[in-house]
Amino acid sequence: MLQYLLRRTVTLVITLLGIMVVTFFISLVIPVDPLASIAGPQAPQETVERLRELYGFDQPVYVQFGRYMNRLFHGDLGTSFQTGRPVLDDILHYFPATIELATVALIISIVVGIPLGVLSAVYRNSAVDHFSRILSLIGVSMPVFWLGLVLLLIFYFKLGWFPEPGRLDIMLIEPPRVTGILLIDSLLARDLEVFWDALKHMALPAAVLGLYGLAGIARIVRSSMLDVLSAEYIKTARIKGLSEFLVLTRHALRNALIPAVTVIGLTYGGLLEGSVLTETIFAWPGLGRYLATAFLTLDLNAVVGGTMLVALAYCLVNLAVDLVYALLNPKITLAEE
Amino acid sequence: MLKKLVIGLTAVIVLIGLGLPVDADAAGRKDVLVIGMATSDIISLDPAKAFEFSGVGVEAQVYDRLLDFPAGKFTKPELSLAESYEVSPDGKVWTFHLRKDVKFHSGNPLTADDVVYSFRRVVYLKDQPSFILTQFGIKEDAIKALDKYTVQITLEKKYASGIFFSCLAAGVASIVDSKVVKQHEQKTDKYPDGDRGLTWLTRHSAGSGPFILRKWEKGDRVILDAFPGHFRNPPKVKRVVIKEIVEATSRRLQVEKGDIDIAWEMLPDQIKELKKNKDLRIESSPATLIYYVGMNVSKGPLKDNRVRTAIRHAIDYKGIIDNIMGGAAKPINTFIPEGFAGYQNVVYYKQDLAKAKALLKEAGFPNGFEISMDHGDQPPNPEIAQAIQNSLARVGIKVKLNKLISSQLWPKYRAQKHELILARWGPDYVDPHTNAQPFADYKAHQLCWRNAYYNDETSALIEKASQEMDNDKRIALYQEANKIIQEQGPYAMLFQPMYQHAVRNNIKNVYVAPMFDLWKLYTISKE
Numbered sequence: 032m033l034q035y036l037l038r039r040t041v042t043l044v045i046t047l048l049g050i051m052v053v054t055f056f057i058s059l060v061i062p063v064d065p066l067a068s069i070a071g072p073q074a075p076q077e078t079v080e081r082l083r084e085l086y087g088f089d090q091p092v093y094v095q096f097g098r099y100m101n102r103l104f105h106g107d108l109g110t111s112f113q114t115g116r117p118v119l120d121d122i123l124h125y126f127p128a129t130i131e132l133a134t135v136a137l138i139i140s141i142v143v144g145i146p147l148g149v150l151s152a153v154y155r156n157s158a159v160d161h162f163s164r165i166l167s168l169i170g171v172s173m174p175v176f177w178l179g180l181v182l183l184l185i186f187y188f189k190l191g192w193f194p195e196p197g198r199l200d201i202m203l204i205e206p207p208r209v210t211g212i213l214l215i216d217s218l219l220a221r222d223l224e225v226f227w228d229a230l231k232h233m234a235l236p237a238a239v240l241g242l243y244g245l246a247g248i249a250r251i252v253r254s255s256m257l258d259v260l261s262a263e264y265i266k267t268a269r270i271k272g273l274s275e276f277l278v279l280t281r282h283a284l285r286n287a288l289i290p291a292v293t294v295i296g297l298t299y300g301g302l303l304e305g306s307v308l309t310e311t312i313f314a315w316p317g318l319g320r321y322l323a324t325a326f327l328t329l330d331l332n333a334v335v336g337g338t339m340l341v342a343l344a345y346c347l348v349n350l351a352v353d354l355v356y357a358l359l360n361p362k363i364t365l366a367e368e
Numbered sequence: 369m370l371k372k373l374v375i376g377l378t379a380v381i382v383l384i385g386l387g388l389p390v391d392a393d394a395a396g397r398k399d400v401l402v403i404g405m406a407t408s409d410i411i412s413l414d415p416a417k418a419f420e421f422s423g424v425g426v427e428a429q430v431y432d433r434l435l436d437f438p439a440g441k442f443t444k445p446e447l448s449l450a451e452s453y454e455v456s457p458d459g460k461v462w463t464f465h466l467r468k469d470v471k472f473h474s475g476n477p478l479t480a481d482d483v484v485y486s487f488r489r490v491v492y493l494k495d496q497p498s499f500i501l502t503q504f505g506i507k508e509d510a511i512k513a514l515d516k517y518t519v520q521i522t523l524e525k526k527y528a529s530g531i532f533f534s535c536l537a538a539g540v541a542s543i544v545d546s547k548v549v550k551q552h553e554q555k556t557d558k559y560p561d562g563d564r565g566l567t568w569l570t571r572h573s574a575g576s577g578p579f580i581l582r583k584w585e586k587g588d589r590v591i592l593d594a595f596p597g598h599f600r601n602p603p604k605v606k607r608v609v610i611k612e613i614v615e616a617t618s619r620r621l622q623v624e625k626g627d628i629d630i631a632w633e634m635l636p637d638q639i640k641e642l643k644k645n646k647d648l649r650i651e652s653s654p655a656t657l658i659y660y661v662g663m664n665v666s667k668g669p670l671k672d673n674r675v676r677t678a679i680r681h682a683i684d685y686k687g688i689i690d691n692i693m694g695g696a697a698k699p700i701n702t703f704i705p706e707g708f709a710g711y712q713n714v715v716y717y718k719q720d721l722a723k724a725k726a727l728l729k730e731a732g733f734p735n736g737f738e739i740s741m742d743h744g745d746q747p748p749n750p751e752i753a754q755a756i757q758n759s760l761a762r763v764g765i766k767v768k769l770n771k772l773i774s775s776q777l778w779p780k781y782r783a784q785k786h787e788l789i790l791a792r793w794g795p796d797y798v799d800p801h802t803n804a805q806p807f808a809d810y811k812a813h814q815l816c817w818r819n820a821y822y823n824d825e826t827s828a829l830i831e832k833a834s835q836e837m838d839n840d841k842r843i844a845l846y847q848e849a850n851k852i853i854q855e856q857g858p859y860a861m862l863f864q865p866m867y868q869h870a871v872r873n874n875i876k877n878v879y880v881a882p883m884f885d886l887w888k889l890y891t892i893s894k895e
Contacts, residue, residue, distance in 0.1 A: 063775045
């Protein structure tokens, strides 16, 4: 186990190194001048040239690359052009908001998606199955942008059940920052008012993202449940006289979950990148919008920092998925890989 | 184990939910003005660096300048921190006497040393807006404190006082608290000799203005607290929260619901709906932006002014304004926008296809020609570009559209590599000179130069205006240059858009400014 983790860590480091190099060279070949966004449309040419010097873009490529790698090895991600703050600080600022939203969304996806998948497999072609199919179809095909606006219009504007877009009411003061995750920080500070308000603010965006995730999960659980339910050992379990509930949960679901775990992992990885559209509609100050702006303005340091973070998140989620496999099915041993 | 944890957590959440008030609303909100707008362009709130629309707008609330524009009046700046001034007979040496009753937010008195420090750091940092001061040839040693309350600035040559004063009223000429900023100077990669507080001032403030910057979180909000000790304009509300709401529909819903007090920049189709709501009103003003088509005079048929004039006559200006801008714009045929001294409400060009065709025939292109037009990817640019493509097709000019993101578009424009370009221009400070120079003087290496239009006559007129001390005469010179530019120049000027904000009725004394520098939040009260 320990050896396995060690090996995975080495792979992780190599992956990140590769990403550093690739990101740098991609930024060189795309036909975009990073200074254009720093200088803006109106600055005269002289200003642009002075900024080019100031930011070191006038140096030969190998010098720029050397500086870049040197900085990264020293753990310095550089300063973002758009916020004027070290990229690491930016990430620490925006990422927790995204983690918080992604996690709540994933919980919604799992809590609704798995039972829905199981039910639609057990009651195949029944009303539940149709409902699940329609919900999944909506989740996958409905543009998040549109769905978000419609939910806002109904539940915020017309019915008033949920608060305005944003992370917290404008009058409330954020609890002292410990994790950056409001739900946790507010509990640590015993500020239940903030906790409750943050939870309400999160409901709609999490529902939108949750619906998107649950579609995939429900479908994969359904199809793997159908596979498993026709297996011999399920018949055996039934013949042994086990209750249907036990057959389903202990024998069928446990095995059916393995492919679902892969989908859940991928979904979570995707959610951690941040969702630009959902964040835009719900005024959520998360990583998605930060990165989108960084890419559009070619805020190179932020692009590199963000790319590495997303890569790291994916690698870690994948690792977690592999570990969960072993938990679910003792036959899968990590050492054999 | 896991099961117990899940049950436990659920129970906690449900209990907390039951035990709390449903809404934590309203209390204290009376003193807080909430504005919803897109502020994602802000990259710094340091006056020596901020050059983006919203950044300059926020910074203007936090700092004072030697001269300033009063709320709602934009033609001439008035004395602010300076209470009087003299100028030497040769027009080069300016002496300003400061008010003695001004205090910074820190409690430090504002003195000549602060003015000297503030201007010198702009010159030293050489960041984007620095040219607004350095265009007068101001070097670090040209700024001196004669005594505690007297500052002397020496220019390299005589400049029109109107231009100089407008620049002293611009955001970049804001006075920072030198004692506070000096405590936060640090050495950085870019400024190994010290950054003169640039890093710190990005998200902190050291001003004397009506508001104190409490917080700026990009993508989230700006919080400004009132500075009741301001020497002449203490704010009417205790706090202003500028909430980042990128999406216009979302801004509209929130202002209708009362969660925000002002929804910035509503779109034309939303205005129609908002006008039905009796709880709010629409406040509008022409924005000092000019949308235009730039024609690169060094490229093919565009060399011929008859072709350029044909293009000017072929465009369906009214269609663009009515259908794409929803009527929230007006035609313009001057580089001096409405809101500035010298604006003339004259329209030279309307769509006249017969005239356009005749001109093309005369120029030797009876069947038109093919040409490309670059434009930005943000609305309304793609829509306007398509409308122009349709208009020009009607006189035989086939336009190939290139939609580019801004970091591709502007370098291409600066390198004179475009043929046609759809662009817009916003003034850098509040004086017609800031537009006249780029549009008409190719020596400024700006728009005129980018379109390869090298007209010495207009260039000389602008140069002459820059030294004309009589404001009326100066403006007449700009108008003369404008006539030439409209008739022969490299532009087809499309329109000047309107700012339209939705304001709730309990919000009073909102003066909508044509540009962000002229924003005054201190007048606004909430009932």
